Amino acid sequence: MSISYKIDRVAHLSPEEFVAGYVRHRRPVLISKGFEGxxxxxxxxxxxxRRRAGERRIVLKDWDESGIRLSHVRLDAYVDSLERYEAGDDEEAASRRRxxxxxxVPLTSILADAAADLEQFPCGFFPAWYGADWPKFAQLFLGPSGSVTPLHFDCLLTHNLFFQVMGRKKFxxxxxxxxxxxYPRDWRWCAVDVENPDYDRHPLFRSxxxxxxxxxxxxxxxMPPGALHHVRSLDCGLSFNVDWHTKESALRGALAFARGMPMKNVYYNSVIAFGMWTGVAARVLFPYYRSYLDYVS
Structure with missing residues (x-):
């Protein structure tokens, strides 16, 4: 694999082309309007x-220098706060308190019938083990413009398909x-600010x-396993992703304790590896994996 990325932007990509051209070579790719249908x-x-899950209580995550801070609110109240902020018509927006x-968040915990709304996306983009159950493995993202996720890699060293529903994100x-x-820390996070690097503190980032x-x-x-990514929401955005394994990446993930992977992460990888290598169905093992979808790391 190349030491640097070249990201293809393609208009059409079959599952077979995706696997042969990108998954096998661990090359990122952007499929333009890939789930427009x-x-x-x-x-x-x-x-x-708001209509489908407004009463559900959700956990919000905020980053600061001390790490991740959590707060609990109803989804409808959170959606209201996003709309007020983006409209700029209250004190919250005026003071820029984002x-x-x-x-x-587990996608199906918010939208229980998500699979029906995604049935036009070919299952072949995922290994056969996931099958039509792949939406169960999806996580939802929702936030205001200006939201930032610092530089990191996905904690299970999975493959990642990221679907943008509303708004734009810069990766x-x-x-x-x-x-x-x-300047890695805490297994998967990086100290460097890719948008405004401090080369006095992080001189290696020049390379x-x-x-x-x-x-x-x-x-x-x-994004292939281990891809480092920093994400900025350019608009109020709604998206979801699926962290998924091939047989090979699941096995590597299960053995990654030797590289410092936390044992909880190793457990989740071991569940997937066991299923893929033994043939035990995803629907049977999903209850043992589901807590990963709420995992704060």
């Missing part, structure tokens, strides 16, 4: 979330081999080669 792309909105980010990507330039890509509504972004 799904009902989710056109039906899901702030109003839809609402926190709703991050890594800054680097290959895992450049982690050494990014890094970050690449930016803007993900538009309807786009699907593939």
């Amino acid at each position: 799904c009902a989710a792309r056109h039906v899901w909105s702030l109003d839809h979330l 609402p926190p980010y709703l991050h890594d 800054t990507l680097l290959p895992y081999k450049q982690l050494v330039y990014c 890094a080669s970050p690449v930016e890509v803007v993900v538009e509504p309807g786009d699907v972004l593939y």
Whole structure:
């Protein structure tokens, strides 16, 4: 794999082309309007979330220098705060106190019938083990413009398909081999600010080669295992992703304790590896994996 990324932007990609050209070579790719034909792309909105799951209590995650801070609110109240902030018509927006980010929430805990709204997306983009159950493994993201997720890699070293429903996000990507330039901490996070690097504190980052890509509504972004990514919401955004394994990446993940992976992460990888290598169905093992979808790491 190249030491730096070149991100293809393609209009059409079959599952077979995706696997052969990108998954096997661990190359990121942006599939323009890759799920435009799904009902989710056109039906899901702030109003839809308010109607379908407004009473659900959610956990919001905010980052500061001390780490991640959590708060608990109703989804409808959170959606209201997003709309007020984006409209700029109350004191919250005027003072630029941005609402926190709703991050890594099980998609089907918010939209129980999500699979029906996504049935037009080919299951073949995922290994056969996931089958039609793949939406159960998805996580939802919702937040205001200006939300930022610092530079990190996905904690299970999974493949990642990221679906942008509403708004735009800017991803800054680097290959895992450049982690050494990014001042890693706490297993998967990086201390360097890729948007405004302090070269006095982080001089090695001068050798890094970050690449930016803007993900538009309807786009699907593939990131291979270990891909470092920093994410900024350019608009109020709704999106979801699926962290998924092949047989090979699941096995590598199950053995990654030797590289410092936390044992809780190793457990989740072991569940998937066991299923893929023994043939035990995803629906049977999902209850043992589900807590990952709420995992704060």
